[in-house]
Amino acid sequence: MIISLVGYMGCGKSHISKILSEKLHFKLIDLDKEISKRNKLTIPEIFEKKGEIYFRKLERETLEEILAGEENVVLSLGGGTPVYYNNMEIINHNSKSIFLRASIGTLTERLSKQKEKRPLIANISDENLPEFIAKHLFERNEFYNKAQFSISTDSRDPEEIVSEIIEKLYL
Ligand SMILES: Nc1ncnc2c1ncn2[C@@H]1O[C@H](COP(=O)(O)OP(=O)(O)OP(=O)(O)O)[C@@H](O)[C@H]1O
Ligand SMILES: O=C(O)C1=C[C@@H](O)[C@@H](O)[C@H](O)C1
Numbered sequence: 001m002i003i004s005l006v007g008y009m010g011c012g013k014s015h016i017s018k019i020l021s022e023k024l025h026f027k028l029i030d031l032d033k034e035i036s037k038r039n040k041l042t043i044p045e046i047f048e049k050k051g052e053i054y055f056r057k058l059e060r061e062t063l064e065e066i067l068a069g070e071e072n073v074v075l076s077l078g079g080g081t082p083v084y085y086n087n088m089e090i091i092n093h094n095s096k097s098i099f100l101r102a103s104i105g106t107l108t109e110r111l112s113k114q115k116e117k118r119p120l121i122a123n124i125s126d127e128n129l130p131e132f133i134a135k136h137l138f139e140r141n142e143f144y145n146k147a148q149f150s151i152s153t154d155s156r157d158p159e160e161i162v163s164e165i166i167e168k169l170y171l
């Protein structure tokens with residue numbers, strides 16, 4: 001079984017997937033890390049040197065390979081993965097998908113501390129960040145909402161979120 005975690009930057013995909021994979025004894029794959037490893041560049045470097053369109057192609061190719069070839073995996077997707085190509089379709093077809101929801105306030109608080117690792121928000125001022133996230137999230141929710149399960153993460157302990165995922169999936 002592949003369990004895919006989807007949601008906006010900062011919703012906790014990497015954090016939650018690590019705990020979930022340890023609990024289930026599943027392999028952990030972080031799509032951003034996999035792309036970075038395969039291309040020997042960080043995500044900001046790929047955006048800077050090759051551009052976002054090139055990144056989206058790499059993201060799609062890597063996603064396809066993982067979905068086709070892996071078993072017992074927790075797959076942490078990139079924040080934008082569900083939005084491009086028919087990625088959400090192949091994610092739902094080949095895995096159990098879980099949308100980790102977080103409010104604009106929670107996301108702003110978490111992301112303002114770690115903007116440099118995320119090229120899409122690296123140059124947004126702290127003052128403009130909530131508005132940027134609100135608009136971006138509004139556009140993306142349509143895709144995130146295609147996930148099979150949805151879990152709220154606001155003011156919740158990661159352990160509690162992981163337990164809810166396990167319950168929802170009857171694992
Ligand atoms: N439930 C939670 N409660 C408190 N802090 C959390 C929670 N989930 C994640 N965090 C913290 O929020 C930050 C962002 O989380 P994380 O890196 O897992 O997000 P992400 O969804 O993987 O983002 P991206 O799409 O950019 O990779 C991290 O510092 C993480 O430790
Ligand atoms: O939300 C996005 O579009 C992104 C999120 C990150 O996980 C990375 O995949 C990259 O920074 C783009």
Ligand SMILES: [Mg+2]
Pocket residue numbers: 013014015030032076
């Ligand atoms: Mg991540």
